[in-house]
Every structure is written in C-alpha cells, then in structure tokens.
Amino acid sequence: NAGVMQNPRHLVRRRGQEARLRCSPMKGHSHVYWYRQLPEEGLKFMVYLQKENIIDESGMPKERFSAEFPKEGPSILRIQQVVRGDSAAYFCASSPTTENNSPLHFGNGTRLTVT
Amino acid sequence: AQTVTQSQPEMSVQEAETVTLSCTYDTSESNYYLFWYKQPPSRQMILVIRQEAYKQQNATENRFSVNFQKAAKSFSLKISDSQLGDTAMYFCAFMKLFQGAQKLVFGQGTRLTINP
Numbered sequence: 001n002a003g004v005m006q007n008p009r010h011l012v013r014r015r016g017q018e019a020r021l022r023c024s025p026m027k028g029h030s031h032v033y034w035y036r037q038l039p040e041e042g043l044k045f046m047v048y049l050q051k052e053n054i055i056d057e058s059g060m061p062k063e064r065f066s067a068e069f070p071k072e073g074p075s076i077l078r079i080q081q082v083v084r085g086d087s088a089a090y091f092c093a094s095s096p097t098t099e100n101n102s103p104l105h106f107g108n109g110t111r112l113t114v115t
Numbered sequence: 116a117q118t119v120t121q122s123q124p125e126m127s128v129q130e131a132e133t134v135t136l137s138c139t140y141d142t143s144e145s146n147y148y149l150f151w152y153k154q155p156p157s158r159q160m161i162l163v164i165r166q167e168a169y170k171q172q173n174a175t176e177n178r179f180s181v182n183f184q185k186a187a188k189s190f191s192l193k194i195s196d197s198q199l200g201d202t203a204m205y206f207c208a209f210m211k212l213f214q215g216a217q218k219l220v221f222g223q224g225t226r227l228t229i230n231p
Contacts, residue, residue, distance in 0.1 A: 042221030106160035
C-alpha cells in the first residue's frame with residue numbers, strides 16, 4: 001500500500017508564475033490536508049478537503065491560493081502569481097476517516113522555491 | 116487559539132545517552148491529542164508517539180516515552196539509548212478534533228543531533 005504521494009518533489013518558479021502541487025492520498029483515504037512549512041518553522045495548517053468538497057480553508061491565504069480534491073485524480077494546491085514569500089515546503093496528509101484513532105499520514109512534501 | 120512552544124531550538128548528545136525534549140502548550144480544551152513527529156533530512160514527517168489527554172498513563176513506544184503533565188500543560192519526549200538514526204528535527208503537535216478536521220498545531224521544532 002503506497003503512502004501519500006506528492007509531486008513534484010522540488011518546484012522552482014519565477015515570481016508571477018503559477019505553481020501546481022499534486023497529492024495522491026493513501027489508497028482508501030478520502031480526507032486530505034495541506035500544510036505549509038516555512039524555513040526553520042513547524043508545519044501550519046492550510047486547508048482540509050474531502051472528495052469534491054472544501055471543509056475548512058481557514059489557514060489558507062484568501063488570495064492567490066486555491067485547493068481542490070476532485071472525484072477522480074489527485075488533490076491539487078494551486079498558487080497563482082507566486083511571490084518570494086511563498087517559498088516553503090508544502091505537505092499533504094491523508095486519513096481514512098475523521099475518527100480520533102486514525103492518525104494523519106504525511107507525504108514527503110514539495111519544496112517550492114520562488115526566484 | 117492553541118499554541119505549542121518548544122524552547123530548545125537545538126540539542127546534541129552522544130550516542131547511547133538519554134535525551135529529553137521539552138514541549139509546552141496552551142489550550143482551554145479538556146480533550147485533545149498530543150504528538151511528537153520526527154523530520155529527518157529526507158523531510159518526511161514520521162509519527163513518533165501519540166498521547167490522548169484523557170489518559171493519565173504516559174505513552175511509550177520502544178525507546179521513546181513521554182512525560183505528560185496535563186495540569187502544567189507539558190509534554191516532553193524522552194529518547195533512551197539514542198542512536199545515530201535519531202538525528203532529526205522533532206516537532207511537538209497539538210490536535211483538537213474540530214468539525215471532523217484533524218488540525219494539528221505544531222511547535223517550531225528542536226534540532227536533535229546524535230554524535231558518534
């Protein structure tokens with residue numbers, strides 16, 4: 001059973017370009033979370049999605065950032081018109097349910113560098 | 116809002132020694148979960164240990180154990196017989212289940228180096 005798969009592993013974008021980060025949850029998992037890790041900091045919650053629904057996006061910037069988890073295919077975190085401050089590692093995590101005894105499984109992250 | 120504080124940015128010990136990483140948190144909730152995650156240079160987030168707040172018994176996983184002091188809002192991690200492979204960033208995290216979402220609040224991390 002493959003773990004949470006994120007790609008690309010590294011992504012370099014120039015200021016003003018768009019970044020698209022992909023996450024395939026573990027098989028059987030229908031709950032996806034995105035977290036951001038700035039350099040030398042802990043992860044910070046961005047958004048929580050279930051299939052075709054955004055449940056909680058309270059941690060996501062209101063502008064330029066969007067997320068989706070379609071019925072088919074991976075979850076996508078999209079950052080439009082990237083700026084240097086968007087440089088960070090972006091982690092996806094998944095769980096099968098929202099039960100307390102189902103811990104989150106994290107992917108290896110995508111490191112975004114904005115030049 | 117919940118906050119998690121790790122007061123030790125870096126620690127270094129010799130192989131086979133015991134090391135304790137500190138973590139304090141602030142919350143008004145009575146039921147919650149606490150975690151320690153390990154992040155090696157590969158960047159993978161690995162769950163080390165988990166503690167339910169309603170359980171008085173401290174969680175243990177092989178060489179890893181916690182000292183959970185609920186009244187003091189303290190959650191330290193003890194690593195016994197440390198190994199070179201324990202070298203990593205360690206993050207303490209708090210979670211309250213809110214509207215079904217598992218929203219983790221992380222501390223800033225402690226960089227642990229195990230020296231041969």
